[in-house]
Amino acid sequence: MMSDDIKNAVEGIATAFEEFKATNDARLTDIEKKGSSDPLVEEKLKNIEADLDRFEDINQKLTLAQQQQKQVEEKMNDFEALLKRPEAGLTTEQVDTKAHLFDKWLRKGKENMELDEVKALTVSDDTAAGFLAPPEYVRELIKTLTEISSMRSIARVRATSQKSIQIPSRTATFAAQWVAETGTRSETTGYTTQLEEIPTHEMYALVDISEQELEDSVFNLEAEMQQEFADQFAKAEGNAMIVGDAVGKPEGIITNSSVGTTNSGAAAALTGDGLIDLVHAVKSPYGTNGTFIFNRTTLAAIRSLKDTAGQYVFQAGMMLTAGVPNTILGYPYVEMPDMADVGAGSKSVAFGDFSRGYMVVDRVALSVLRDPFTQATSGNVRYVARRRVGGQVVLPEALRIQVTSA
Numbered sequence: 498m499m500s501d502d503i504k505n506a507v508e509g510i511a512t513a514f515e516e517f518k519a520t521n522d523a524r525l526t527d528i529e530k531k532g533s534s535d536p537l538v539e540e541k542l543k544n545i546e547a548d549l550d551r552f553e554d555i556n557q558k559l560t561l562a563q564q565q566q567k568q569v570e571e572k573m574n575d576f577e578a579l580l581k582r583p584e585a586g587l588t589t590e591q592v593d594t595k596a597h598l599f600d601k602w603l604r605k606g607k608e609n610m611e612l613d614e615v616k617a618l619t620v621s622d623d624t625a626a627g628f629l630a631p632p633e634y635v636r637e638l639i640k641t642l643t644e645i646s647s648m649r650s651i652a653r654v655r656a657t658s659q660k661s662i663q664i665p666s667r668t669a670t671f672a673a674q675w676v677a678e679t680g681t682r683s684e685t686t687g688y689t690t691q692l693e694e695i696p697t698h699e700m701y702a703l704v705d706i707s708e709q710e711l712e713d714s715v716f717n718l719e720a721e722m723q724q725e726f727a728d729q730f731a732k733a734e735g736n737a738m739i740v741g742d743a744v745g746k747p748e749g750i751i752t753n754s755s756v757g758t759t760n761s762g763a764a765a766a767l768t769g770d771g772l773i774d775l776v777h778a779v780k781s782p783y784g785t786n787g788t789f790i791f792n793r794t795t796l797a798a799i800r801s802l803k804d805t806a807g808q809y810v811f812q813a814g815m816m817l818t819a820g821v822p823n824t825i826l827g828y829p830y831v832e833m834p835d836m837a838d839v840g841a842g843s844k845s846v847a848f849g850d851f852s853r854g855y856m857v858v859d860r861v862a863l864s865v866l867r868d869p870f871t872q873a874t875s876g877n878v879r880y881v882a883r884r885r886v887g888g889q890v891v892l893p894e895a896l897r898i899q900v901t902s903a
Contacts (some may be wrong), residue, residue, distance in 0.1 A: 512849035574695035575606045588627040604711045621624045627866035636864045641727040647831050648738045656859045669723035697823040697860045697885035698746050702729035705877040726882045739835040747888030751844050761901045765841040769804040775899045783850035783895040791846045794838050846899035854895035
């Protein structure tokens with residue numbers, strides 16, 4: 498059931514875009530007839546664009562919700578399997594006890610705990626001598642991270658307890674042969690595979706919490722830290738998975754040289770026909786589940802684009818009747834703030850099936866270090882969370898990048 502707030506937002510998007518189209522058409526007519534547009538029309542257009550931007554946050558939430566509905570359950574099942582693996586050897590009561598002791602350690606530090614309580618915690622395998630977070634804590638952190646990370650909502654996510662994973666990659670395939678009814682069927686050759694390794698890379702996040710809040714038992718320390726860690730991890734991941742150089746961090750989609758490119762068709766600008774060419778450059782099996790990615794500045798430029806038939810490529814969603822968010826050429830789009838702005842030679846738009854083309858690898862273990870000294874003069878306790886994440890393009894042909902002409 499759609500809430501009144503969402504219904505109002507959807508109606509606002511539809512109304513605002515219809516007004517945007519009429520105003521933009523008037524602007525284009527002025528330019529065609531007079532060589533310039535009316536300043537009042539330009540001002541009106543800016544105001545309408547501001548309204549559309551205001552509604553875009555809700556549209557993105559609906560778009561990501563649709564993507565997540567397809568994938569989150571599958572992703573979380575991987576984590577559940579690893580976090581509940583038999584070798585952990587813990588009963589439900591022991592798991593609850595560890596969670597309680599972990600919370601006590603976060604609030605008070607090991608110097609205020611009994612020796613047997615400290616021993617019950619799982620010591621991290623890193624040199625900083627932190628503790629591993631209990632499975633339930635990690636599970637909730639990953640859930641929160643999945644909800645706010647745009648790339649995770651469209652890519653394939655795998656969980657591992659190892660430093661890397663290996664996946665089979667097809668490097669060549671068979672060629673079918675014709676043969677007569679009684680003809681000799683010679684062996685076909687050419688099918689080869691290789692194992693592709695996706696390593697995990699270390700990242701960390703810092704959270705400072707006041708000693709007074711820690712002393713307040715009502716303060717939800719666990720939820721606060723999960724949200725802060727998830728926000729920081731998501732920001733770092735998002736940047737690396739778009740433009741990362743794969744050196745100590747995940748590989749970015751834009752930096753992978755095997756992902757094909759399509760020219761925009763205009764100097765330092767996007768065109769409606771250029772976006773159509775981009776979609777058609779992706780093979781049909783991947784285009785069916787295709788999604789556009791770009792930043793919000795680029796979205797503003799795309800809203801005014803038309804194809805050669807004079808139709809706007811941006812279409813306001815029909816979420817009230819069909820549960821469909823806004824689309825570009827009939828395909829959903831997801832905002833990625835780390836994508837480049839439109840400019841000469843920029844790679845500002847990508848399209849394809851990201852669930853086939855890009856893989857994120859999470860190493861489940863999460864280590865947390867409690868540092869009561871660094872921020873002591875400010876009355877804060879600093880927490881340092883470490884985890885390892887990998888990511889890289891695994892099927893380049895499923896993705897395509899739009900390059901703006903120089």
